[in-house]
Amino acid sequence: ETGVTQTPRHLVMGMTNKKSLKCEQHLGHNAMYWYKQSAKKPLELMFVYSLEERVENNSVPSRFSPECPNSSHLFLHLHTLQPEDSALYLCASSQDRGFGNTIYFGEGSWLTVV
């Protein structure tokens, strides 16, 4: 069983829909992350939360809205997405944010925007 679980694994949504991706980590970590992986592109760091506080937002469009209610859960709320937002969204966690910490990833949520 993976220490970071993501639901749903697959999501198809229309451009006018509102949906959410959910992530839960069972590792007792203090930092959580959202990454985006598009076809033929490197992994992009989207958001970082440390002790439930957002500490980084890498110029992500406002149609992506993260939420971290506690140190074990992380959400990514999606609304009015574009087809180019279709990608694999990976949640991850690490003991702490920062230098040298090993990041553990979930299985990802495959998102298709139609």
Place this chain on the structure above:
Amino acid sequence: AQKVTQAQTEISVVEKEDVTLDCVYETRDTTYYLFWYKQPPSGELVFLIRRNSFDEQNEISGRYSWNFQKSTSSFNFTITASQVVDSAVYFCALSDLTDSWGKLQFGAGTQVVVTP
């Protein structure tokens, strides 16, 4: 500027062959960390190894081995006697302090295809 270079886009081998994945990194720091991750078709990025810059000993874990050479800024990964289950994309990553709080900088990945 790209800090982690994985020049091999795709490597195809036949089962039982050895395969070596190259990783060249760039940093001005003397203290840094290097990582390898495996991403099978299912999507999950699986952590394989973390190495700090002061530990240059090569490491072996089963059929996996890593060759860290600071002199050439390389951290290469070898799979011995490859198996079909090794088919995946492999990412090398660097954590240093030159630009931020040490966030992971990933290479572009190398696709390994192992055929029976």
